[in-house]
Amino acid sequence: MSQVEPQGPVLTAHRAGLIGCRSCGRVWPDSEAACARCGAALVPPDRRGLQAVWAWWIAGLVMYIPANLFPMMRTQTFAGLQGNSEATILEGVLELIDHGSYDIAIIVFVASIIVPIAKFGSIAWLAMVAGRPASVDQAHARLKVFEVVEFVGRWSMIDVFVVAILSALVQLGFVASIHPGPAAASFALSVAFTMLSAQSFDPRLIWRGLPLQSQAGN
């Protein structure tokens, strides 16, 4: 048990009849219902927990649609003289490209389009493959993806932060003013929902689906 043989069956905590506390990480025997250390309920890794992931995921995706269709922020320059721009995220990116600010355009595009979409894809993929048979390497890859999603999740809010900060800073009356559009709230919600979705994902499920190849091989 101590040595993991490459060809041998992979021993997981679940298979070992143990259950880990998701709160503090203490491992308890299967029979325990609550963590004696931190008091959190001990939930065994189960695919049914994915429902919450999917629910948050769908909510996030739903909110992501208006976030892209509605304008992100309203820019008013010279009381509308220079243009009363109401740009959605994508339009903003295109506008930035028009103005030649490719670097900023890439940042905005990555932060507001690629990252959320990648997140949606990653979470959905993780939720789908979780509990399915996989090799150890695959399981490690899934864990990597999960960690990245968890890490990147908070940075998805960069667009919302930008809007919030600009709205607060750029209130120059006649000259220029920026107001958040309806998409900002949607986008924030979407990000929040995806973060909740990512959080709802039980990474233990990644290991649960490891096939008992060694067992089968024996």
Added chain:
Amino acid sequence: MTDTPPPKPASPVRKTAVRAAQAGVNVIWLVPILALLVTLAIAWNAYSDRGAMIEVEFADATGITPGETTLRFREITVGQVEGVQFTPDLSSVVVQIRVDQDVAPYLDKQAAFWIVRPQVSAQGVSRLDTVLTGSFIEGYWDAEVTERATRFVGLERPPLIREDAKGSWIRLSMDDGGGLTEGAPILYRGIQVGRIENLRLGEGNEGVIADGFIEAPHDDRLTTSTVFWDTSGFSLSLGTQGISFNVNSLASLLQGGVSFDTLVSGGQPAGPDTVYAVQPDEDTARNNLFVGAQAGQLRLSVLVDNSVRGLEKGADVQFQGLNVGRVTELAVRVDDENGDGEPKVLQHVTIAIAPARLGLAEDATPEDALAFLEAAVEAGLRARVASAGFFGTSLIIEMVEIPDAAPAQIDTAAEPFPIIPSVEGEITDFDQTAQGFISRIGNLPIEEVLKSATEMMNSVTALATSQDTRAIPEGLRGTIEEAQAALGDIRTMVEEFRDTGAAGNAGTALASASELADRLNEAAARLPAILDALEKAAVSAQDVDFASIGAQLDATLQDVRDVIGTPEAEALPGKIGTLVETLDAAAGQVDRLATDLTESGAAANLGKMVEEATAAFASVQAAAVDVPELVDQIDAAAAKVEEFGFAEISAQAEGILADLRAMLGSEDAEQLPRNLSATLEAASGLLNDLRDGNAAGSLNKALESASLAADEVARSVRELPQLVQRLQATAARADAVLAAYGERSAFNSEAVNMLRELRRATESFGSLARMIERNPRAFILGR
């Protein structure tokens, strides 16, 4: 590895998992459902708020930006432009506007849309706010929905008058729309009360028609007798009151304008769409009140067989001195009605008469007017050409009653218009009159007359003021004084002579005395001749070409002659005779004295005395010898007077009297000199008086005044040519002024240049305005 049985928690775990899953579904799935609901609600809200889409066609989409340009109704945003497209034929653009739900139902066929841009016009800059906010589309519609529509044709420019504005619409017809532009003001006493719109050509190529809108309280002033006139630009007119130059407001200078007034009362209130004729200027409007209703005019023809040069189209037709119509047509007509084969060229003048101006009722028809005129013609009314105006050069048609006119009547059958009989025109030929007048003045021999008068006056003045003339009385007085002194000497001498008493030589003395007396007599006899000579001199003096002064002088000399011819003077010879007698008596006394002396025996002394007396007498005789010479000299003097004038008279007389003093010494001769003296004193006084101003002064003064008067006359006459010149210059100037109005004249070209400059300025102003209108932001941003 020990064969540890693998844990098998599968079955119980699965059971709990299903339960848990069943329990979890209810809770967590609410989140996406809620999110979906919210999103759908937002989407539905956005969709339902979209409002109705309408399409408006514009010639171009200046200043319209999809997503930005708004639609406004009474300055409230009620929609937004969503898209701009071309029509399939690319002839215009279609602007798609999303109209808010609350106003969309009111959009019907009558709705009007136009693009609001900054407008820079002669009346000012409007909608400058759109420079900042950008152009927007304005719409107007009312609350009554007749037929709903979603596709409209936008107006080219904002309507100048809102549909809901209160007032009256009228139609204005004019010969040409020069100077008028859309939106030109309609003025009432200089106040704008309306605008002109829809300037367009009339149907059938008849002038220009425009719609006019008069705002609400002012449209009450419109009646059927209201007249309109053009106030475009400026007006320049030359009349009897000189040149008048009128410029209305700058706006009307640039945009044109129309003014109206109701000059006569009694018109009915104007109905909608009343057509008014716009007169070229106010005077015409005032004079052509009748032109308002052109249809109701009576047209007549007048045949004139003399020249109608100066008669112009539009000239007045006067009836009893009132304008009742105007000349509408001038033509030549060859008439051969006499049938003698000699065609007669007649001027065919067509006139239009307003029945109402003839004093007929307001609603009188042309037929009524014709009937009225027919009756009047029966009574002797005739048409004729008459001159009018400042120089009488412009002609009018006058209808006057000729009492003894040959019977005639209106030829109602004539085509195209009835012919009213005419008589010979009364045209004053200004040119001829003025020319005749001036030439008559020019022919007057004024200069010669004045020259003569001036010369005469100069001579008179020179004569009256000459030193010699004035010296005459003085010289005479001096002479008389000397004569008195001479007589005193003579008396002394005679006394001495008597005292010495030379009897011996007394005879000789007496003989000498007698001879002297004779000579004196002779001299006295020649005195009248002298006087004659003097008179002759006077006459010759009179003959010297000064006429009236001659008479005056003559009178003066007559007086002198009268003085000389007084009884005393005439008695002078007699007195001299008496003197001689006295001398005789004195000689007798001398004789007696000599006898006494002889008797007393003082002969020796007496002899010496007599010798002295003889010497004295010899000297007296020598003196007496000179008397004829003296007389000759007097004669010569008279001749000289005759020749040279009066200057030498006094000197000569002085000489004469000096000789007389030498000659006369008798005591008894005193009487003569006394008388003479008195006479001469009287003459002297007279002459003094003359000199001191009673007569001569008055004469002098009179002559001076005459001279002055003559000078005045001369000056004024000298000014006469100037006056004539000035008159000519005035005429020339008037001519030049009149010529200046002609085509190609300097004034005209100046005015045309000015107008051209003005137009250029207006054009550049206009292009600036267009630029601002087209691209308001560029004005500020310089884009």
